[in-house]
Amino acid sequence: MMTSSASPSLPPAAARSLGAAFGSVHVPRSGSSLRRFLAFAGPGYLVATGYMDPGNWATALAGGSRFGMALLFIAVLSSLMAIVLQALSARLAFATGLDLAQNCRHAMPRPVSFAFWLIAETAIVATDLAEVIGTAIGLELLFGVPLGVGVILTALDALLVLAFMRFGFRKLEAFVVSLLVLIASCFAIELVLARPDMAEVAKGLVPTRALFTDPQMLYLALGILGATVMPHNLYLHSGIVLTRDVGPRREDKARAIRLSILDSTIALLFALTINGSILILAAAAFHAHGHQEVAELPEAYKLIAPLLGSVLAAKLFAIALIACGLNSTLTATLAGQIVMEGFIRIGLNPVVRRLVTRSVAIVPAVAVIFIGGEAAMNGLLVLSQVVLSLALPFAVVPLVWFTASGKRMGDLVASRTMSAVAALIAAVIIALNGKLLFDALAG
Structure with missing residues (x-):
């Protein structure tokens, strides 16, 4: 049995992440395995949303159009990394009763914890920047809304957040899953129209030496990594799984860990099919037809219809883009709430929090539109994903560290094998980021 000394003391109800949502979802103590699993199904799909946000589109389109299927290996590898890291996030939450941000606050000196909070907030703003740009572009493509107006209109998504906070957490999860099904359906139809070469797809699953010698390929690979393994998702997952009302016994917590890991693994494999579909679509529709410099979402929208011979393909592209933006809006708000409450114990109304974060993201987006024009937006979109990748080691x-600590985790500590794999993942991420910085400084 895990003793009280094995984990930080639980915060009072008012200080817990997500307020009234904490422990609000009933978990049956008996019944079939399927019934108990369904009680834990949901958080994994909110996390998966962050792995397919609009920022992922620019890097996947650029990678697929320029290098064909070569970067498909990175999409698969980063998804496998994500499965391991998200499993650790759920384990940490149930073993300690605290999310990742709260564990950081307990374990780190205040200046270090504050610095980590700033880095986490920067990552969330970078995520929000991608959502602002992606949603605004989707509105422009589908409805003809001017890009600058679309950027400003994205601030209204705070009303969406307010609505779902009133409906309850399970309703929010159902809405997110519905949009994920819509996105998957759009890309399934697009792939049927694109008819990719399956031999090339299989070849793309094997790493290429050019990844380590071509700075442009490495830059895009890191962008895909940043768009797939996202730092705010680690905070998000460790917070939202605590919406489940898990009993105090060690057996209850161990079962919760297993079922939550199963939920997130299934959801992330689903996200991998969508992420892979974006890259495969770009390779089959653009690279294979000699369009190797397609990195902008509007350009992709305009080329898809004539290349695939269907106007429907372009419309589905825009619909999926807007759906991605809406989903990411909800999860980024939750992540921001968890990070702020966990690190510095400031609880803002979700709508106020959303408006503040969205305002910070809107300013650079509007500035880029007026200074560099719409063509400069894609560079900002790709850059936001690289920023996420650079912030990732700090999460x-x-x-x-926490999940490998028996003192903190008790007998729910991660196995040595899992900790070793996770440490290797962390080392790979740090090494790739170091290579990116070196190439940038070397020009």
Whole structure:
């Protein structure tokens, strides 16, 4: 049995992440395995949403159009990394009763914890920037809304957040899953129209040496990594699984860990099929037809219809883009709430929090539109994903550290094998980021 000394003391109800949502979802103590699993199904799909946000589109389109299927290996590898890291996030939450941000606050000196909070907030703003740009582009493509107006209109998504906070957490999860099904359906139809070469797809699953010698390929690979393994998702997952009302016994917590890991693994494999579909679509529709510099979402929208011979393909592209933006809006708000409450114990109304974060993201987006024009937006979109990749070690390292600590985790500590794999993932991420910085400084 895990003793009280094995984990930080639980915060009072008012200080817990997500307020009234904490422990609000009933978990049956008996019944079939399927019934108990369904009680834990949901958080994994909110996490999966962050792995297919609009920022992922620009890097996947650029990678697929320029290098064909070569970067498909990175999409698969980063998804496998994500499965391991998200499993650790759920384990940490149930073993300690605290999310990742709260564990950081308990374990780190205040200045260090504050610095980690700033880095986490920067990552969330970068995520929000991608959502602002992606949603605004989707509105422009589908409805003809001017890009600058669309960027400003994205601030209204705070009303969506307010609505779902009133309906309850399970309703929010159902809405997110519905949009994920819509996105998957759009890409399934697009792939049927694109008819990709399956031999090339299989070849793309094997790493290429050019990944380590071509700075442009490495830059896009890191962008895909940043768009797939996202730092705010580690905080998000460790917070939202605590919406489940798990009993105090060790057996209850161990079962919760197993079922939550199963939920997130299934959801992330689903996300991998969508992420892979974006890259495969770009390779089959653009690279294979000699269009190797397609990196902008509007350009992709305009080319898809004539290349695939269907106007429907372009419309589905825009619909999926807007759906991605809406989903990411909800999960980024939750992540921001968890990070702020966990690190510095400030609880803002979700709508206020959303408006503040969205305002910070809107300013650079509007500035780029007026200074560099719409063509400069895609560069900002790709850059936001690289920023996420650079911020990732500051979430991964403490996660691996905490879950490997028997003092903190008790007998629910991660196995040595799992900790070793997670440490290797952290080392790979840090090494790739170091290579990116070196190439940038070397010009």
